[in-house]
Amino acid sequence: MDVLLNNLDLFGPFFLRTIELFVLAAVGSLIWGTILAMLRVSPVPVFRAVGTTYVTIARNTPLTLVFAFFVFAYPLLDIVKLDYFPAAVVALTVYTSAFICEVVRSGINTVPVGQAEAGRALGLTFGQILGQVVLPQALRSVVPPLISTLIALLKNTTIAAGFSVAEAGAIRSYLSERGENQLIGLLWVALGFIILVAVLSFVQRSLEKRWSVAR
Template sequence: MGFLFEQDNFALFRDGFLQTIELSALSALLALLLGTLLAAFRVSPVPVLRAFGTAWVTLFRNTPLTLLFFAVTFGLPPLGVHFSHLVFAVLALGGYTASFVCEVIRSGINTVPLGQAEAARSLGMTFGQTLTLVVLPQAARTVLAPMSSVFIALPRNSAIAGAFSVGELYSAQQTFSERGYSIFAIFFWVACAYLLISATVATFFRFLESRLAVVR
């Protein structure tokens, strides 16, 4: 257990930890924005946009994340797209998670009582106004619980990025095992780091739930 505090091991571990957090936060931001946009597409009055949203969700939800990372890391450079490995990982992870966020928001939109949208329409609001001013703010409360499981899964999924040249916790684990430390000790510390991250995300969502809760 003590190996973490020998030589420069702690610095490596810390960098991996910070990189995991950076990658997760950037992907979460992308997933949230893209997912909300896709959800708006999926309930919009324009059939083409609905079809586009459905196609995106079907495509990304049914593709293994490993394959997405593979496609982005090895498929984009031959097309002349050159970003850092971190950006590639954010694109893959964000695009993948966006499809889950979209489904969560869409089901949340369906739970908002019909009268709300009807009242908004009878005031003469357009689709965009109904959605952004009336329906989405109310849907946000009901989607918090399913959204929390999506965003707890996100840092876990980010581990795969480590296998595609992003220097995060998984790559730290690889480096440690190459240096010959006991796999159990390494696993213990990496597990602690991930448990810490998912506990933080869970606490954050519980805080949001208590802040946003309304008596219905």
């Protein structure tokens, strides 16, 4: 307990930073991933090709390289200046959205074709059919894999510590500078992540229970 109590000034702010990084990247990934899924099921070949190319490249690129690009290479383009934290949010969003896309697309494929046909019979456009008919049903069916992807995102936030972002993954190095027991410190960090994952798991069970009743 001494390691934790003597370094609350590290554990508190750094875990709050991790939560902030996770929430921002999760929201960005859910939005961009859903858009990518819509591109992948689009009737327009060009849109499908764009979505497929993005997902293929992002999923097969190591996350560390994605971080390295946005932290070191992207600033050289002189487009928009990104500090370390925003660069980490963008890197996590770009990477995770590819996995969110595949989860959402799998959910879209579970919706009976008759639903879309009924929408077209009512005169709805492709976008309206997806947004009002297909996606609400698709998202309900993919809660477990969606939460699993977000849990992976939460754990991936620790990579940001290697790119000058002061979050939970960086606590060990600070404990080392203070001469504290790093092993004990890492155990506390692991416990913190276990608690955060447990919260996400609780959200998953709650959504499954609520939506199963709704169905």
